[in-house]
Amino acid sequence: MQSADDLPIGDRPKVIERAQARREASCSGVGEADGRVARLNRGIGRRILLASTLDQIDYGRGCDRGTGMDEPRFLVDTYLEWVAREGIPVVEDFGLDLLGVETAPWARMGGTARGAYVHVKGRGDFVNAYVCELPPGGQTDPQRHLFEEVVYVLAGRGGTTIEADDGTRHSFEWGRGSLFALPLNTRYRHFNTSGREPARFAAVTSLPLVLNAFHNEALVFDNPFSFAERIGDERFFRGEGEFLPVRPGRHQWLTNFVPDLGGFELQAWGQRGVGSSNIKFVLADGTMHAHMSELAVGTYKKAHRHGPDFHIFPVTGRGYSLLWYAGEQDLRRIDWQHGWVYAPPDQIFHQHFNTAPSPSRYLAVAFGSIRYPFSSDKRTLFGDGVDKDVAQGGRQIEYEDEDPRVRAMFEAELRRHGIDVDPRLAETWTRAEAKRRGELVAARG
Ligand SMILES: [Fe+2]
Numbered sequence: 001m002q003s004a005d006d007l008p009i010g011d012r013p014k015v016i017e018r019a020q021a022r023r024e025a026s027c028s029g030v031g032e033a034d035g036r037v038a039r040l041n042r043g044i045g046r047r048i049l050l051a052s053t054l055d056q057i058d059y060g061r062g063c064d065r066g067t068g069m070d071e072p073r074f075l076v077d078t079y080l081e082w083v084a085r086e087g088i089p090v091v092e093d094f095g096l097d098l099l100g101v102e103t104a105p106w107a108r109m110g111g112t113a114r115g116a117y118v119h120v121k122g123r124g125d126f127v128n129a130y131v132c133e134l135p136p137g138g139q140t141d142p143q144r145h146l147f148e149e150v151v152y153v154l155a156g157r158g159g160t161t162i163e164a165d166d167g168t169r170h171s172f173e174w175g176r177g178s179l180f181a182l183p184l185n186t187r188y189r190h191f192n193t194s195g196r197e198p199a200r201f202a203a204v205t206s207l208p209l210v211l212n213a214f215h216n217e218a219l220v221f222d223n224p225f226s227f228a229e230r231i232g233d234e235r236f237f238r239g240e241g242e243f244l245p246v247r248p249g250r251h252q253w254l255t256n257f258v259p260d261l262g263g264f265e266l267q268a269w270g271q272r273g274v275g276s277s278n279i280k281f282v283l284a285d286g287t288m289h290a291h292m293s294e295l296a297v298g299t300y301k302k303a304h305r306h307g308p309d310f311h312i313f314p315v316t317g318r319g320y321s322l323l324w325y326a327g328e329q330d331l332r333r334i335d336w337q338h339g340w341v342y343a344p345p346d347q348i349f350h351q352h353f354n355t356a357p358s359p360s361r362y363l364a365v366a367f368g369s370i371r372y373p374f375s376s377d378k379r380t381l382f383g384d385g386v387d388k389d390v391a392q393g394g395r396q397i398e399y400e401d402e403d404p405r406v407r408a409m410f411e412a413e414l415r416r417h418g419i420d421v422d423p424r425l426a427e428t429w430t431r432a433e434a435k436r437r438g439e440l441v442a443a444r445g
Pocket of ligand 1: 304305306310344348
């Protein structure tokens with residue numbers, strides 16, 4: 001590989017400048033206000049084309065190799081430097097339609113795989129996302145790496161084979177709406193089992209965390225250590241699992257593979273909203289988190305806030321989300337359906353609304369699970385904060401404290417779609433209004 005020192009002297013400043021611009025390229029902003037509600041849907045995210053010269057630069061693959069550049073290295077993001085060498089598109093936006101993201105041949109995945117990296121505004125410091133497409137009958141080369149990966153299938157049908165270091169092989173077949181994890185540092189390979197349709201899946205991985213911690217690719221991609229305990233029960237690759245009841249909002253399903261998120265049985269979680277249900281997944285005993293929530297017809301979830309990196313993938317139905325920072329008057333809005341992804345940025349209040357004539361489900365994938373929270377923010381969130389009133393020190397806004405515009409917009413959206421408000425929600429609104437007026441305060445004595 002050619003280093004920066006090998007380039008003609010006259011080219012170096014421009015190349016370095018472009019490389020720095022690449023590293024400093026930031027995600028698009030949360031969005032300029034468009035009246036009182038800023039719409040964040042922009043179609044496909046901005047595509048960042050890689051300059052051919054960038055592919056030829058060796059920035060150093062480890063701290064011991066140096067850069068070959070005259071400039072002192074500081075404020076280094078090893079992950080972003082690595083991404084710039086991958087040779088596939090990097091798309092950046094607040095949120096975007098993954099079904100429409102343009103992909104390119106992906107040498108790392110090998111075979112006939114195509115890919116693109118996806119950096120959403122709220123991805124945080126620890127995780128990234130990508131989309132991978134396999135043409136009909138296509139496949140990847142075998143992969144192995146020291147970071148966790150949770151895969152959500154967007155379209156098509158295929159299969160994955162996982163091989164443990166003891167030679168044990170596990171294979172399972174997936175389709176649209178499947179969810180699975182790749183056990184840490186096992187060898188795996190994906191196949192498109194259709195001869196006619198392409199298969200496309202998205203993944204959220206902890207590569208940024210690992211690369212920025214060790215800045216050494218060999219440790220990440222050529223590491224023989226076996227995490228045998230991560231493989232789990234053979235049943236976990238057949239779509240079976242273990243239900244671990246805890247309490248509403250903390251119930252868990254232990255597995256490696258969920259064949260169909262759309263058909264998975266959820267558990268009621270009324271404290272997050274009328275008609276709300278949920279399950280927390282523990283996948284391959286990983287630190288990566290996944291959960292799925294459902295909004296009943298004619299309902300929405302209460303607003304709450306937390307740290308970044310929850311990548312939200314709508315699974316069924318359709319709806320929109322409102323987002324705002326504490327104290328702000330302008331509401332940001334993003335409309336979503338299957339194929340979209342976005343991540344609420346750090347500590348922004350966000351609230352999800354179902355406008356479909358059927359229940360709407362979404363998958364959320366992040367770093368720091370209910371079993372292994374990793375950060376104090378996740379520990380607090382999954383402990384008591386997620387569904388506790390902000391007035392009590394929690395993260396959630398109760399119905400009686402909602403901005404009246406939230407309800408007005410939802411009612412208007414339902415009317416537009418010819419859908420009635422869930423009668424349980426209408427009753428709850430009435431009680432909330434009474435409480436707001438203080439009538440219940442007097443009743444309590
Ligand atoms: Fe959230």
